[in-house]
Amino acid sequence: MKLNLLGTTVILLVAFIPRYECRAIESPGGALRVPAAQSQTSQQQQQQQQSGPILERLGEEYFIRLGNGDTNSFRSPSMYPGGSPAVFNRALQLQLTRRLLQGKVGNIRALISGFGDHVDESMERGRRSEDPPISLDLTFHLLREMMEMSRAEQLAQQAQNNRRMMELFGK
């Protein structure tokens, strides 16, 4: 009898142990948890892939910044062979946009200022100054072009859905 009762109590306790609450967004971002060894290897790999001059010479520079955003300046003016007219700039910008969006551009150079050696330090600085640990450096121009393309895709998809619905429910 006692064993019976004990067994039932144990089973009930196990059954009623609370599960994880349902939450839409779960654990906090993992940027802080990147171990030092991991980040060092990634930095080495990125250092090996230093090729990518095509992007630096063109009018727009696009890179992703990791860690603290201390270096905010564009490097492209110094790489330009002595300044260029705005028209040339604009033509190259358009070309780059098209190339990037077609995925033909090879390497996108990553700016990891002080990431390798000062991982913890930059994380600390990031935490205190509320800087986002991963950011994307894009111009508004490129962002707007992408928005227009995604809008065109959305409209085309909407048109196709409308056509399907018409077919389903009869004209």
Place this chain on the structure above:
Amino acid sequence: MRGMERTFRQQLFFLVLCLSVLKGDSRYIEDNEISREDLYSFLNSELKRGLPEELIYHRPLRCLDMIAVEGQFTFTAERPQLNCAAFFIAEPDEVISVDFGSVDIDCQGGDFIKVFDGWVMKGEKFPSSQDHPLPVYERYVDYCSSGSLRAVRSSQNVAMVFFRIHNAGSSFTLTMKKLINPFPCNIISQTPEGSFTMVIPQQHRNCSFSIIYPVEIQISEFSLGHRSSFPKRTMPGCTGSGDFVEVLGGNGLDTSKMLPVADFCYSFTGPSNMKIGCDNTVVRMISSGKFVNRVSFSYQSLDPQELQRLKQNSVEDFCFND
């Protein structure tokens, strides 16, 4: 002996009953938009949720991409791609839900997929830290450190995902869905022209509507919920009032780093016109929570000649740094 068996059986049945109740997940109220709208699904575009697999929109994901349609997007790395990002944007009254499937990446080798609640560009985030309930680091949700990641839902109509793949051949698929948000706060406009009415129903929060184009804005109506339209003001400008609307201009995404072009503290009707030649124009409503505040506005993009004229004539040059 018989008695013992009977009571044991009763306890067993009771236990089975408890377990089956728990299995039905009745402790968790799941807010599932789909089931609620089941009856009317043929009337709107959510019909496609019931459609077979081949009718769900599916396309490859690019290293730099923006997605405005629902569907499945697969990224396959042909070579190591270390810095990739995809932006998501929906209608103003929708939020984005991102789900992952068939993820084949090497987390131990430094690959990651992180979903960010908002947009980040050049270190500036939208919504700004002041306008978002979560601190910065909690707005990033990492696939690798979350075991099996459930669907991540954004708090506004924009979200983005950063990813890095070291090995060629690795791939992952993400599913993007849009969910209805009845009282949107913090919106990025997908188009350079449009109109919108923002309502803050007695909530103590600040909401921003961001247009990443130089635009001409007309504010057609602004109403604070209270009857009296003349609050006591000791200081010039609207900073004394708890409820007001301001129009900001700037060259970044972060609304806290932008400068005010105009502000409105009194209810009014009748259009108020403004031309703002900045890369980012924001209509921001500050609400104390005491009233139901509402502002209606419309906007059209400024054509390049107009923009040029503005730059030449304007005294305020905080945006014109071309």
